[in-house]
Amino acid sequence: MGSNAIVGQSGGPTAVINASLAGVFSACREHGISRVYGMCNGVQGLLQERLIDLAQAFAAPEDIELLIRTPSSYLGSCRYKLPDAGKDEAVYERLFAILERYDIGYFFYIGGNDSMDTILKLSDYAQKKGSDIRFIGVPKTIDNDLAVTDHTPGYGSAAKYIAATLKELVRDSTIYDLRSVTIVEIMGRNAGWLTAAAALAEDEDCEGVAMICLPEVVFDPERFVREVERLQQHTPSLVIAVSEGIRVADGRYVCELSEDALHVDSFGHKYLGGTARYLCSLLGERINTKTRAVELSTLQRCAAHIASGTDIDEAFAAGSAAVGAALEGKTGMMVAFVRAPGEDYRCETALHDIHGIANAEKTVPLEWIDAEHYRMREPFMAYVRPLIDKELFPIFRHGVPRHLRRGQPV
Amino acid sequence: MGSNAIVGQSGGPTAVINASLAGVFSACREHGISRVYGMCNGVQGLLQERLIDLAQAFAAPEDIELLIRTPSSYLGSCRYKLPDAGKDEAVYERLFAILERYDIGYFFYIGGNDSMDTILKLSDYAQKKGSDIRFIGVPKTIDNDLAVTDHTPGYGSAAKYIAATLKELVRDSTIYDLRSVTIVEIMGRNAGWLTAAAALAEDEDCEGVAMICLPEVVFDPERFVREVERLQQHTPSLVIAVSEGIRVADGRYVCELSEDALHVDSFGHKYLGGTARYLCSLLGERINTKTRAVELSTLQRCAAHIASGTDIDEAFAAGSAAVGAALEGKTGMMVAFVRAPGEDYRCETALHDIHGIANAEKTVPLEWIDAEHYRMREPFMAYVRPLIDKELFPIFRHGVPRHLRRGQPV
Numbered sequence: 001m002g003s004n005a006i007v008g009q010s011g012g013p014t015a016v017i018n019a020s021l022a023g024v025f026s027a028c029r030e031h032g033i034s035r036v037y038g039m040c041n042g043v044q045g046l047l048q049e050r051l052i053d054l055a056q057a058f059a060a061p062e063d064i065e066l067l068i069r070t071p072s073s074y075l076g077s078c079r080y081k082l083p084d085a086g087k088d089e090a091v092y093e094r095l096f097a098i099l100e101r102y103d104i105g106y107f108f109y110i111g112g113n114d115s116m117d118t119i120l121k122l123s124d125y126a127q128k129k130g131s132d133i134r135f136i137g138v139p140k141t142i143d144n145d146l147a148v149t150d151h152t153p154g155y156g157s158a159a160k161y162i163a164a165t166l167k168e169l170v171r172d173s174t175i176y177d178l179r180s181v182t183i184v185e186i187m188g189r190n191a192g193w194l195t196a197a198a199a200l201a202e203d204e205d206c207e208g209v210a211m212i213c214l215p216e217v218v219f220d221p222e223r224f225v226r227e228v229e230r231l232q233q234h235t236p237s238l239v240i241a242v243s244e245g246i247r248v249a250d251g252r253y254v255c256e257l258s259e260d261a262l263h264v265d266s267f268g269h270k271y272l273g274g275t276a277r278y279l280c281s282l283l284g285e286r287i288n289t290k291t292r293a294v295e296l297s298t299l300q301r302c303a304a305h306i307a308s309g310t311d312i313d314e315a316f317a318a319g320s321a322a323v324g325a326a327l328e329g330k331t332g333m334m335v336a337f338v339r340a341p342g343e344d345y346r347c348e349t350a351l352h353d354i355h356g357i358a359n360a361e362k363t364v365p366l367e368w369i370d371a372e373h374y375r376m377r378e379p380f381m382a383y384v385r386p387l388i389d390k391e392l393f394p395i396f397r398h399g400v401p402r403h404l405r406r407g408q409p410v
Numbered sequence: 411m412g413s414n415a416i417v418g419q420s421g422g423p424t425a426v427i428n429a430s431l432a433g434v435f436s437a438c439r440e441h442g443i444s445r446v447y448g449m450c451n452g453v454q455g456l457l458q459e460r461l462i463d464l465a466q467a468f469a470a471p472e473d474i475e476l477l478i479r480t481p482s483s484y485l486g487s488c489r490y491k492l493p494d495a496g497k498d499e500a501v502y503e504r505l506f507a508i509l510e511r512y513d514i515g516y517f518f519y520i521g522g523n524d525s526m527d528t529i530l531k532l533s534d535y536a537q538k539k540g541s542d543i544r545f546i547g548v549p550k551t552i553d554n555d556l557a558v559t560d561h562t563p564g565y566g567s568a569a570k571y572i573a574a575t576l577k578e579l580v581r582d583s584t585i586y587d588l589r590s591v592t593i594v595e596i597m598g599r600n601a602g603w604l605t606a607a608a609a610l611a612e613d614e615d616c617e618g619v620a621m622i623c624l625p626e627v628v629f630d631p632e633r634f635v636r637e638v639e640r641l642q643q644h645t646p647s648l649v650i651a652v653s654e655g656i657r658v659a660d661g662r663y664v665c666e667l668s669e670d671a672l673h674v675d676s677f678g679h680k681y682l683g684g685t686a687r688y689l690c691s692l693l694g695e696r697i698n699t700k701t702r703a704v705e706l707s708t709l710q711r712c713a714a715h716i717a718s719g720t721d722i723d724e725a726f727a728a729g730s731a732a733v734g735a736a737l738e739g740k741t742g743m744m745v746a747f748v749r750a751p752g753e754d755y756r757c758e759t760a761l762h763d764i765h766g767i768a769n770a771e772k773t774v775p776l777e778w779i780d781a782e783h784y785r786m787r788e789p790f791m792a793y794v795r796p797l798i799d800k801e802l803f804p805i806f807r808h809g810v811p812r813h814l815r816r817g818q819p820v
Contacts, residue, residue: 040587201810401574404615
């Protein structure tokens, strides 16, 4: 079988996706895999043979330390979706020919739901054709919506950014002695994991956010307006966290109620935006209050400067575990996290068959949401707290965090 | 004369306005001023006698360490503008009666242009009435637009946040192999200091932002579109920094070209927003490119978690210098920064007569802007680099930065 490894990154960025890349690379080197290639822009770049020799790219002693602190995909990413092999075999033939040419025995793909679909299709095809290349998926998504894993690398850092930022916004928004509502729009199409993390702003030194609205719960604009009115009787300045994906009873996204257009990406996902702005204008019409919409936008997925130390460690471990699995002969698997029972947080890696993982979304359990009071319940807090814990501070130069410069194809 | 001191905060928040409060408080204690009061919500709260005894509020040993890491106004703020004493003397009589009742000899006000107007009016009134209370202003504004000072406390931290964030956004926005334009909207009504700080994202490990648009330069939408087209021929993914205050040749704000309404605050300032969204829709109509608008919004003024260590030190020093000046008998003055000549950065505090400071805006010198190429020139870089230097990391608890909890009125 092939003696080299190849690794790619796919889908949206996270603050720690490069820690998984570092984990894959380091474990490969440790296990004596002679050459580790990086795909530029995932499978799309692989099809164009745009590859990086990672031993060259990470040659300097400090490179790995910088890489794990560098947000977004070091290798570049893609949203390329493989066709069904039954319908279009040519692309598979081309891909496997390239993999053979580079003597690839191990294929690692770091990504979310759509990337696991790639691992599934490639490993199924390999099995069908009798290829011994091993395909292992490494989970990554700030959305935390992958099935069968306790959580996904990337979520903890985004949650930590949201907690710290919301705490600062609560400070910022409550300084004037007047009625104001700040609505913070947070990513999450169908799963409210990120928005729920706004609950972490509450602490003995911070009153926290006043309301949290998740896509798991039908959004009732009338009840929302009444609750804001009720809360403002005691607390004139409110900060409210809403998911971009909240929907009204008839299934429409709240942002669809406004005139802002929706975009659709190449996977058919609606690209949402304008939820907070719509709610601000709704409140402005109905209540005498100042309003401000804040969209965390892409900031929340690339804020490596306040990454979770736990998240970085686990992202690295996930990459490392993928290599271990491939060397044991596993293929068509995704690395997952299993949380040990008990008060003290411990998390171990495990392997899951890739079938049934791809395209299945995990949402916030309804019993963790106090929907009536727009709050998160304690089981969620116990779940999320360890994931944002610990810090790995940036390495600064002249006041700005250093990153590892993007490598060039060989 | 009165033996106590009083200190207030006014105007919009910064990440280091509380470091100046800590500087005032610490210097007062050092010089044996028996009691230091804090005004809740500035002069507005003073008129309602909502005061905090700061010795009680900062009683725990770690309180000052937390205070200097706490963003936004610890004491609360206001946008209250004093009437002309000639037109409405009653409010002055009431204010001075309150100051006498609390045996105030020293009055410190931390704020921006509008707050210096308060110091000017109160010190003028005191002189007219023969009051010996001393009024000293401590500058604060992320906008960096105060006259007669090399820079203002708050600017360095906001600039550092912008530099770090833009560098992360450049990473985030360039991972796909496709044409995209990310437009980042940054605060600054008439002065482009904050937007110019986006130039700091460029470094040996980052290509930086592709274009910078400041309010000091007339914005030409046609030239803008052409430049984006030209740049995309070589670089498909661009990140562009624009000031919220950019205007077209006829004087209208760019955001006024869209349908988004403008708000006006109580000082008559237009409250801007939607510039990046407007430019994205303009590009979307004219060029085949994906676009995304990111508004840094209030995040940029309260991001204490990545504050500049230099900024915190200087904000503290400014508060401390105000106390020194008052004890020397000065009144009607503002603390300013004077940069020593030479390569190595050194900055000292000085005092400036408050007349001629208030309501005068300092903008980015035109010779520091390469308007044709939408770039900042080296003199600006040399000016701004030391201001974002050094770090003072947050004190974390369970993964979230700690702040000092807001005090309650006595």
